[in-house]
Amino acid sequence: xxxxxxxxxxxxxxxxxxxxxxxxxxxxxxxxxxxxxxxxxxxxxxxxxxxxxxxxxxxxxxxxxxxxxxxxxxxxxxxxxxxxxxxxxxxxxxxxxxxxxxxxxxxxxxxxxxxxxxxxxxxxxxxxxxxxxxxxxxxxxxxxxxxxxxxxxxxxxxxxxx
Numbered sequence: 001x002x003x004x005x006x007x008x009x010x011x012x013x014x015x016x017x018x019x020x021x022x023x024x025x026x027x028x029x030x031x032x033x034x035x036x037x038x039x040x041x042x043x044x045x046x047x048x049x050x051x052x053x054x055x056x057x058x059x060x061x062x063x064x065x066x067x068x069x070x071x072x073x074x075x076x077x078x079x080x081x082x083x084x085x086x087x088x089x090x091x092x093x094x095x096x097x098x099x100x101x102x103x104x105x106x107x108x109x110x111x112x113x114x115x116x117x118x119x120x121x122x123x124x125x126x127x128x129x130x131x132x133x134x135x136x137x138x139x140x141x142x143x144x145x146x147x148x149x150x151x152x153x154x155x156x157x158x159x160x161x162x
Contacts (some may be wrong), residue, residue: 003045004143010162011050011150012143018111020148022124026115028052028156034094036062043099046146052153052160053095064089065069088116099145102126111145113152123152 004012035053035137037043039060047056057065059078066072075091077083079159084096096116102108113123125148129141153160 001042001084001142003042003049003057004146006049006051011147013139014143014147015140016124016127016144018127018144018148020083020124020152021110022112022121023124023152023155024120024122028095029159030151031093031095031115032157034092035099036094038099040099042142043097046142047097050146050153052157059153062087062094084116085119093117096122097149099142108143109145111149113149114119123149125149125152 006012032052033054033105035047035056037047037056037058039058041058044056044058047053051069063078066075069091071091076086078087088094094116096114098112098114100110100112102110108126108128110127111123112121113126115122125145127141127144150162154162
């Protein structure tokens with residue numbers, strides 16, 4: 001997987017569109033200071049290329065910052081939903097973006113934006129992937145998901161412009 005560049009229209013090159021399963025209104029502009037992603041450089045890079053969030057870091061980076069600021073005893077371990085919620089409440093506000101398989105349907109992948117305050121999924125994009133005939137590529141699997149996220153950001157932000 002390679003981090004893509006946006007085209008002149010402000011989207012990543014893609015061969016299809018993702019299905020949006022969840023599109024919950026949310027005040028993104030007041031919560032764009034930090035996007036935390038799994039420890040995958042591809043997701044971090046794509047989050048940065050969207051060009052909306054002030055900072056995009058991995059959970060490893062977040063843990064390092066907590067230790068550097070000597071807040072690990074106050075915050076606790078970054079384990080599961082409770083650990084993520086503790087960091088949100090006790091250290092810094094952020095949004096959480098993850099890429100995962102669809103637990104209900106086979107051969108589908110989802111991009112989910114989560115509010116760690118209550119663990120509401122505020123955005124879920126879903127796309128079919130084909131490992132047998134077409135293959136899993138940026139343009140047919142990952143870029144459509146990030147393009148759907150761009151649309152979600154545009155709908156819920158007064159400041160974002162592709």
